[in-house]
Amino acid sequence: MKNTSQKSLKYNPSITRNIGNKALTIISALFAIISLLPLILVISYVLIKGGSYINLDTLILEPEPPGDDLLSAGGIGPAITGTFIMTVIASMISIPVGVGGGIFLAEYSKSGKFAKFIRFGSNVLAGVPSIIAGVFIYAIIVSTKILFGSMFSGIAGGISLSILMLPTIIKTTDEALKLVPNDMRRAAFGVGASKFTMITNITLPAAFSSISTGVLLALARAAGETAPLIFTALFSRYYITSFDDLFYEMGSLSVLIYNFALEPYEAQNQLAWAASFILVVLLLSLNILSRWLGTLGVFSKNKV
Amino acid sequence: MKKENVKSTSSVSLDNVSISYGNSIAVKNVFCDIEKNQVTSFIGPSGCGKSTVIRAINRMNDLIEGCKLSGSVIFEGIDIYAEDIDPVEVRRRIGMVFQQPNPFPKSIYENIAFGARVNGYKGNMDQLVEESLTKAAVWDECKDKLNESGYSLSGGQQQRLCIARTIAIEPDVILMDEPCSALDPLSTLKIEETIHELKKHFTIIIVTHNMQQANRVSDYTAFFNTEKKDKASGGKIGFLVEFDKTKNMFNSPKQKTTQDYISGKFG
Numbered sequence: 001m002k003n004t005s006q007k008s009l010k011y012n013p014s015i016t017r018n019i020g021n022k023a024l025t026i027i028s029a030l031f032a033i034i035s036l037l038p039l040i041l042v043i044s045y046v047l048i049k050g051g052s053y054i055n056l057d058t059l060i061l062e063p064e065p066p067g068d069d070l071l072s073a074g075g076i077g078p079a080i081t082g083t084f085i086m087t088v089i090a091s092m093i094s095i096p097v098g099v100g101g102g103i104f105l106a107e108y109s110k111s112g113k114f115a116k117f118i119r120f121g122s123n124v125l126a127g128v129p130s131i132i133a134g135v136f137i138y139a140i141i142v143s144t145k146i147l148f149g150s151m152f153s154g155i156a157g158g159i160s161l162s163i164l165m166l167p168t169i170i171k172t173t174d175e176a177l178k179l180v181p182n183d184m185r186r187a188a189f190g191v192g193a194s195k196f197t198m199i200t201n202i203t204l205p206a207a208f209s210s211i212s213t214g215v216l217l218a219l220a221r222a223a224g225e226t227a228p229l230i231f232t233a234l235f236s237r238y239y240i241t242s243f244d245d246l247f248y249e250m251g252s253l254s255v256l257i258y259n260f261a262l263e264p265y266e267a268q269n270q271l272a273w274a275a276s277f278i279l280v281v282l283l284l285s286l287n288i289l290s291r292w293l294g295t296l297g298v299f300s301k302n303k304v
Numbered sequence: 305m306k307k308e309n310v311k312s313t314s315s316v317s318l319d320n321v322s323i324s325y326g327n328s329i330a331v332k333n334v335f336c337d338i339e340k341n342q343v344t345s346f347i348g349p350s351g352c353g354k355s356t357v358i359r360a361i362n363r364m365n366d367l368i369e370g371c372k373l374s375g376s377v378i379f380e381g382i383d384i385y386a387e388d389i390d391p392v393e394v395r396r397r398i399g400m401v402f403q404q405p406n407p408f409p410k411s412i413y414e415n416i417a418f419g420a421r422v423n424g425y426k427g428n429m430d431q432l433v434e435e436s437l438t439k440a441a442v443w444d445e446c447k448d449k450l451n452e453s454g455y456s457l458s459g460g461q462q463q464r465l466c467i468a469r470t471i472a473i474e475p476d477v478i479l480m481d482e483p484c485s486a487l488d489p490l491s492t493l494k495i496e497e498t499i500h501e502l503k504k505h506f507t508i509i510i511v512t513h514n515m516q517q518a519n520r521v522s523d524y525t526a527f528f529n530t531e532k533k534d535k536a537s538g539g540k541i542g543f544l545v546e547f548d549k550t551k552n553m554f555n556s557p558k559q560k561t562t563q564d565y566i567s568g569k570f571g
Binding site (some may be wrong): 186189192194205206 | 362364367369392393395396399400401402404406407408409418419422423466469470472473475
């Protein structure tokens with residue numbers, strides 16, 4: 001009792017407790033900065049280095065074969081369209097399948113054994129290395145020439161990317177629908193809506209912004225993949241000019257980077273940097289767009 | 305003979321209804337004839353199964369896994385638990401208002417129009433929206449912001465919007481599961497006034513914790529109570545103690561437990 005009455009209530013910076021506290025704050029802040037450093041360095045390096053090679057020609061022209069012209073390597077136009085086309089193909093496959101699967105999990109089979117199996121399966125699929133998806137499509141589509149006799153093709157590339165997008169879309173659809181309050185389902189049933197009407201008119205619209213966030217994140221992942229495309233779409237230096245071209249090799253930004261960054265020619269290396277710039281800008285904007293979509297709540301007061 | 309007379313004016317009849325969740329019985333042996341164009345209130349302590357029973361009347365319990373019903377619920381002469389009955393059609397005839405106001409995340413107008421549209425309403429939608437909101441006594445507050453979200457309204461207004469939404473599907477019966485439990489006294493009063501108006505067109509069944517409310521709004525009252533299942537498990541089973549005109553219930557209840565509950569000795 002005597003001791004406590006003599007102790008001061010003032011903050012004493014020199015006692016062990018307070019020194020320890022301060023030290024830990026500084027150390028953890030330091031590590032937080034270090035962990036952010038790679039992100040900032042990679043992005044700023046690519047943006048600065050790649051940005052200087054961006055001009056209209058690079059965006060539009062077809063790339064030149066390495067060594068043909070030492071001053072200019074052409075452009076990355078076909079790679080941009082190729083990446084775009086293949087992600088569109090991948091989305092056309094994985095969005096309906098993934099959203100459909102997610103709806104089944106969340107609305108129809110809440111805790112059945114089959115649903116548990118699908119959830120487990122899609123988690124496993126999410127962890128499968130992308131190169132395995134590429135080899136898989138190579139084995140069943142490319143090497144068997146099952147697609148009207150074509151081997152490496154943009155369609156095969158799109159299919160392999162869709163495998164990578166699928167688990168993310170299933171999972172986010174499932175989670176997004178589970179977040180819609182059950183009150184909404186009861187309300188819909190209470191006014192005599194069938195389950196189909198309830199899902200299409202009430203729960204899916206309510207979950208729309210979260211689902212699109214997931215779709216965009218999946219898209220961002222797929223658009224940057226290289227490994228599966230090397231096995232499926234390979235690479236092409238030419239623009240596609242007709243629908244038939246979908247069944248032939250197709251260029252993409254990521255494979256262009258992979259191919260040209262390792263060339264001994266300066267012009268090709270610069271083109272790879274330009275492609276990296278476009279890819280990073282593309283992925284960044286997809287991520288930012290998805291964050292923005294995620295903030296659009298349905299249950300807020302002023303949104304209809 | 306007297307029983308026959310009662311049957312002819314009853315809208316919903318519960319005939320020896322027992323409801324169980326999984327293996328545990330929640331309510332047993334409920335007999336109850338609910339009169340047309342009257343307000344019937346279900347009162348009783350928590351866990352006595354009044355909400356379970358009201359949800360059974362429009363097959364809302366189908367949504368709860370493992371919920372089983374024995375006995376029969378007769379609506380206008382038809383057993384709604386028969387095998388060839390479509391629960392969606394049942395819910396179109398027997399609408400429901402829930403404990404928490406739950407407007408759809410759509411505009412006020414769409415909240416009303418949605419239900420009407422899924423029920424195949426072909427008439428003038430603007431007129432229906434105005435009529436329904438007027439009947440639910442919320443038109444004045446809503447008429448200038450029909451295109452704003454249903455969530456822009458206050459809790460009491462949202463609940464009346466939900467009532468309007470139910471009215472718009474033109475059901476025969478409206479079930480209300482503690483519609484005022486999340487509301488303040490003023491909103492509660494407004495909803496009770498609404499109920500008085502609605503009685504002209506609809507049969508209303510309302511679950512309430514509030515005995516004064518039951519006294520104020522209802523013509524008939526059903527009192528539910530619980531009993532211990534057995535000493536070992538400690539679970540409770542709900543059952544119907546007494547069902548009579550509200551006047552009789554509150555003035556001269558036949559059962560001692562009803563008297564005790566109404567006078568506030570327990571519950």
